[in-house]
Amino acid sequence: MAPDRTVLKVLKGEAVFPPPLWMMRQAGRYLPEYRETRKRAGSFLDLCYNPDLAAEVTLQPIERFGFDASILFSDILVVPHALGRDLRFEEGRGPQMTPITAGEIERLEADTFHVNLEPVYETVRRLRARLPHETTLIGFCGAPWTVATYMIAGHGTPDQAPARLFAYREPQAFGRLLDLLAEQSAQYLIRQVEAGADAVQIFDSWAGVLDQASFDTFCVAPVRKIVERVKAAHPQVPIIGFPKGAGASYAGYREQTGIDGLGLDWTVPLSMATELQRGGAVQGNLDPLRLVAGGRALEEGVEGILQNLGRGPLIFNLGHGIVPETPVAHVETMIDLVRRTGR
Amino acid sequence: MAPDRTVLKVLKGEAVFPPPLWMMRQAGRYLPEYRETRKRAGSFLDLCYNPDLAAEVTLQPIERFGFDASILFSDILVVPHALGRDLRFEEGRGPQMTPITAGEIERLEADTFHVNLEPVYETVRRLRARLPHETTLIGFCGAPWTVATYMIAGHGTPDQAPARLFAYREPQAFGRLLDLLAEQSAQYLIRQVEAGADAVQIFDSWAGVLDQASFDTFCVAPVRKIVERVKAAHPQVPIIGFPKGAGASYAGYREQTGIDGLGLDWTVPLSMATELQRGGAVQGNLDPLRLVAGGRALEEGVEGILQNLGRGPLIFNLGHGIVPETPVAHVETMIDLVRRTGR
Numbered sequence: 001m002a003p004d005r006t007v008l009k010v011l012k013g014e015a016v017f018p019p020p021l022w023m024m025r026q027a028g029r030y031l032p033e034y035r036e037t038r039k040r041a042g043s044f045l046d047l048c049y050n051p052d053l054a055a056e057v058t059l060q061p062i063e064r065f066g067f068d069a070s071i072l073f074s075d076i077l078v079v080p081h082a083l084g085r086d087l088r089f090e091e092g093r094g095p096q097m098t099p100i101t102a103g104e105i106e107r108l109e110a111d112t113f114h115v116n117l118e119p120v121y122e123t124v125r126r127l128r129a130r131l132p133h134e135t136t137l138i139g140f141c142g143a144p145w146t147v148a149t150y151m152i153a154g155h156g157t158p159d160q161a162p163a164r165l166f167a168y169r170e171p172q173a174f175g176r177l178l179d180l181l182a183e184q185s186a187q188y189l190i191r192q193v194e195a196g197a198d199a200v201q202i203f204d205s206w207a208g209v210l211d212q213a214s215f216d217t218f219c220v221a222p223v224r225k226i227v228e229r230v231k232a233a234h235p236q237v238p239i240i241g242f243p244k245g246a247g248a249s250y251a252g253y254r255e256q257t258g259i260d261g262l263g264l265d266w267t268v269p270l271s272m273a274t275e276l277q278r279g280g281a282v283q284g285n286l287d288p289l290r291l292v293a294g295g296r297a298l299e300e301g302v303e304g305i306l307q308n309l310g311r312g313p314l315i316f317n318l319g320h321g322i323v324p325e326t327p328v329a330h331v332e333t334m335i336d337l338v339r340r341t342g343r
Numbered sequence: 344m345a346p347d348r349t350v351l352k353v354l355k356g357e358a359v360f361p362p363p364l365w366m367m368r369q370a371g372r373y374l375p376e377y378r379e380t381r382k383r384a385g386s387f388l389d390l391c392y393n394p395d396l397a398a399e400v401t402l403q404p405i406e407r408f409g410f411d412a413s414i415l416f417s418d419i420l421v422v423p424h425a426l427g428r429d430l431r432f433e434e435g436r437g438p439q440m441t442p443i444t445a446g447e448i449e450r451l452e453a454d455t456f457h458v459n460l461e462p463v464y465e466t467v468r469r470l471r472a473r474l475p476h477e478t479t480l481i482g483f484c485g486a487p488w489t490v491a492t493y494m495i496a497g498h499g500t501p502d503q504a505p506a507r508l509f510a511y512r513e514p515q516a517f518g519r520l521l522d523l524l525a526e527q528s529a530q531y532l533i534r535q536v537e538a539g540a541d542a543v544q545i546f547d548s549w550a551g552v553l554d555q556a557s558f559d560t561f562c563v564a565p566v567r568k569i570v571e572r573v574k575a576a577h578p579q580v581p582i583i584g585f586p587k588g589a590g591a592s593y594a595g596y597r598e599q600t601g602i603d604g605l606g607l608d609w610t611v612p613l614s615m616a617t618e619l620q621r622g623g624a625v626q627g628n629l630d631p632l633r634l635v636a637g638g639r640a641l642e643e644g645v646e647g648i649l650q651n652l653g654r655g656p657l658i659f660n661l662g663h664g665i666v667p668e669t670p671v672a673h674v675e676t677m678i679d680l681v682r683r684t685g686r
Contacts, residue, residue: 212611212647215610266554267592295511
């Protein structure tokens with residue numbers, strides 16, 4: 001571990017002042033330079049699999065803002081894509097896949113998984129070589145539940161009803177799918193670490209739609225399996241879990257899954273966040289729309305987080321990805337507020 | 344209070360075996376007799392404002408299933424409609440309104456509010472006269488935050504971003520809108536009580552998208568104001584609050600708002616629900632998709648709720664409205680399970 005990578009220090013439980021910061025989706029459409037590169041890339045998926053361009057967009061927000069962490073530019077759905085499922089991103093419609101059936105789950109093939117993902121590993125290698133020494137490089141994957149919701153519905157859905165119903169009706173096939181995704185996602189993260197990632201994050205973006213029994217089985221257990229596998233191979237690499245929308249189920253998630261850092265969405269009350277911080281590092285959790293609005297809404301949001309969480313191990317971040325309409329000037333204001341006030 | 348209305352007993356804090364039960368949206372499209380009446384009604388809004396037909400559909404699930412409570416058939420958006428905002432329901436698109444501006448908020452008029460809502464009060468009167476004596480009649484309104492999200496966006500949105508941004512950018516105008524909605528909603532509930540409602544429920548369907556500061560200001564404070572007004576006029580009438588998706592913010596909601604019963608969505612962990620039940624009655628919280636799936640998924644869901652909450656004050660319900668594709672036979676199975684197991 002590089003001793004001057006502040007994000008890694010925080011993930012080991014140390015409080016750093018001012019807190020390190022980065023933003024989920026920091027390489028994204030709010031940046032004019034991203035939009036320029038995006039035009040040259042063909043499809044969104046072409047961009048994910050092009051190490052030249054994927055590294056370029058990953059580095060853009062680091063060059064512009066000097067964030068303390070850089071997150072690999074990719075998408076959580078490259079995992080099912082590498083397992084042979086079709087995937088395309090349509091402008092304004094998001095990801096589109098052919099919904100998987102119970103029979104097809106039986107026949108999923110992992111033979112060429114790492115070959116298919118080699119461009120991602122190459123991107124990670126180039127990034128670690130080109131990033132400033134003090135910048136933490138974060139790899140990532142989607143959590144099995146969240147990835148499965150897209151595989152089953154074939155696209156994003158407001159309440160993940162297709163996957164919830166599938167899980168209730170076909171518990172065995174659904175269990176097999178989660179097992180396979182957990183196994184492959186763990187191998188995927190391990191390869192990212194071996195290519196140069198300093199830490200990894202597991203995104204469970206749709207963790208907030210399940211009842212307790214389903215949350216324990218579909219969210220907690222597969223993430224725990226991934227953590228066990230990654231820790232067995234690379235015990236020193238910290239893992240951030242982000243069960244977005246988990247609400248009251250945030251309590252205990254760190255302990256149950258074995259993750260080091262806990263990503264908090266913006267709806268996690270700061271009173272609960274301070275409790276969660278007693279267990280280790282927390283990351284978050286500004287409402288991305290406060291960043292769009294700017295002004296007092298932004299100041300109050302940043303101040304609330306720093307006042308409640310700024311004395312413990314905190315990685316300042318948004319509570320979800322930055323949205324495309326965010327003014328770049330507001331990002332500058334936020335960074336300035338965090339670095340000035342959080343000292 | 345009629346001593347044999349079990350829902351009222353539970354709302355006063357008493358445990359009843361088996362627990363009384365009803366379903367949110369129990370008068371709805373899953374019922375063939377509802378679909379028949381619906382065809383005769385013209386638009387959805389015509390149905391809401393037709394005391395004959397609104398009473399008819401409200402009574403249908405009571406006649407078929409003998410639920411312990413009946414909820415007025417209406418829509419939360421009749422309140423802004425009665426304040427002069429346009430409203431139409433389009434098949435497959437849900438409610439459509441003209442988005443309100445800050446200037447228009449200043450000019451909202453409540454002069455003809457009760458005249459406009461007289462058909463709803465008439466429906467309540469007819470219902471109380473026609474319902475079995477032991478059936479609790481529940482009136483309702485939407486919480487100001489949830490109603491405001493539709494007024495500002497003009498329609499339903501996945502994350503209520505338009506209202507959140509409006510609130511951040513125009514805090515004064517937004518505050519005035521919440522104040523007015525709280526005041527009028529309280530008067531609306533008071534009139535429902537005077538027409539014969541035994542209890543009322545406040546639906547905050549979009550309570551789950553706010554950070555803590557916004558939740559306290561936009562959800563908790565306006566609901567507290569409604570509760571104060573209704574309790575001042577009718578101290579004996581119990582009030583159920585339903586801050587759907589509030590997650591960790593469920594803790595304290597009952598005490599902060601002054602409600603009697605707490606409606607739990609299906610994502611509230613049963614371990615948290617048992618804690619919340621120490622403060623008084625809880626209502627919920629079966630995942631509506633377990634009812635669609637039936638079989639083991641349904642049995643496990645019902646059993647979990649009864650085992651965890653069945654010994655205290657519980658009104659058995661879904662964790663959200665029943666969905667149209669639910670088989671009627673599964674509703675019968677659920678009722679049988681609750682009445683047999685919950686004894």
